[in-house]
Amino acid sequence: QWHLGGGTPTFLQPDELRRLGGMVRKRFNFSEDLEAGVEIDPRRISRDTIVALQESGFNRASMGVQDHHPEVQKAIHRIQPYAMTAQAIDWLRECGFESLNVDLIYGLPHQTVQSFEQTLEDTLKLQPDRFAVFSYAHVPWIKPAQKIFQERANLPSPETKLELLKLTIEKLTAEGYRYIGMDHFAREDDELSIAQKQKTLQRNFQGYSTRGGVDIYSFGMSSISQSEKAYWQNLKELPAYTQSVEEGQLPIHRGYLMSEEDLLRRQTIMRLMCDLELDFDHMSRLLGVPFEAHYQRELASLEDLREDGLIAFSQGGLKVTDLGRLLIRNIAMRFDGYQAQRTEGRFSKTI
Template sequence: EVARLAPLLNPERKVVQLHFGGGSPTFLRPDEIRRLGEIIHKHFKFAPDIEASVEVDPRRLTREHMVALREVGFNRASMGVQDFNPKVQESIHRIQPREMTQQAMDWMRELGYGSINLDLIYGLPNQTPETFNETLNTVLEMKPDRLAVFSYAHVPWIKPAQKILEDKVLPTPESKLEVLKLVIERLTANDQYVYIGMDHFAKPTDELAIAQKNKQLQRNFQGYSTRAGSDIYAFGMSSISQIPDAYWQNEKELPKYQEAVDGGRVPLHRAYFVTEEDNLRRETIMRVMCDLSLDFGAMSRKLGINFEQHFASELATLAPFEADGLVKRTAAGLEVTDAGRLFIRNIAMSFDNTLSPSNERRHSKTI
């Protein structure tokens, strides 16, 4: 698939970000990782300051995996932890003691990985604010460079593996909100981490924190980024690519993906061509999620519209958020308050004209 697409792109364009994820890349053997690296380097040129990140699973990780990944150019790593509490780990069938995660981090630091991210999840069975506070104590002792703290999204109709939790009692939205408030308070205390947009935390000297402060933060399928205007070309089953005017997704089932690639065809599952209206809304939602504010004048100039007129009905739907102190009007436009950051998705959804009540079951709840 890489060999077929690469000749269609400008050979002088350099890769500024590389992400190897979508599950467990370290399922591959070290020699397979090196082979994949050879393929990527053969067909693409890399920028000298490339950000190359990989998701690893500590439960199936060896030092040789991390050596192979470093050899082919990866300089950042991310690991899923979810929760360090043994009862929670047992309930979600993911046994991963602290020592296992610490060993992986030690290998990464020894081998020169410049940034280490840990993923946590709240809203899991047997989680309480008290138990999650203990997990936060452990995480703060480990000192990752970045943290992503996600709300558990129970979508078994999309992820059948989640059916094992169907008979488990999940925390209420109120309990999850209490945990999220705890997370923000603990991680941002004494300027240990900066709260980035939604879900993410980074050290104050991290480029994400600096970009957010300077209103230069971006967001794409991989999360928050400092690289604006980069096209995303994705490879592998179910992967999603993005260029300014279109999105497309590869086949979501392995037999169909393999059949297409082996037959010399693009393994296309579906595509969407972006309209002018989509672009206006994408930029608006981006700024809400990245800047936590909207400057109506700046948006009007950037988008070539009268922002307040164009989005009059959407701005009107924010009235309940204003009444609850989650959004406030300013001389320039509007700002999301500290309390409003807990509901940033809901606020941003006000500008999404594709959402309707009928979509409720198709997507996870925001809290």
């Protein structure tokens, strides 16, 4: 797999994309069934951009849309007419791209249930293979660019955001998309849907995947790599990153070596998020430890989630309910050894 992301790689000119593709292919050998995905900003492409990506070997695309409503687009300073998005998708299909994903965001300024329903209906007309529908988190102290949203009063309430998520799930599943969970939807015949049915779905920090146990090597500022037992992140600032590379040094900013306990908990959280259930006997065999004994404290802490209807205990296991799927992050947090145990509500913070 090869992924070109980081916001908007289509900021590069077509000839620059061709050059980049040639450099990567010169240094890596790709298999016949290569999955090569790229993030696309429809506002920054021409047909030649798509041709250049296709010539470089890309066959999958993820497109940022956020919302089609003009008032919302104006509020977030992202003017992207519907015709522009439709044209980009037409170009991608003409160039033989096999899988198209559209990114939407709920919780943006001026969004309402009615306006977002129209955005969903308009996007469905484009017939993407997958949807990623993310929750907007307003954190201008972390992301200074969000300061352009001058009036927080225009943001939907947590209750409205839940309504938007509920609407999204109902609308997309009615149109034949499977709710994979954690913001993602895919057609029933998509490999993600098939993997979830077969309980072979995987997840990493980039999202859902059908391929587990693979190393991820990232290039570029602030990018994160992953091996079996470690994570490491590149330098975040261009001058320091460039200097390190020019001096022949790996531009690594920080790293983390996982403990055996970390590995157990990562596997547990992954299976919970992907399968939406935990079979205790199966997990004991998978982890090589007696699951119920190892997670005695965590399992005991789940009672409030059961009372709230988020999970249901069965003979030798637990399952996430339909309501619980909306709050799967909160459920998974109970198995995170570094997450302080909290029993008070405030679920909306992860919606």
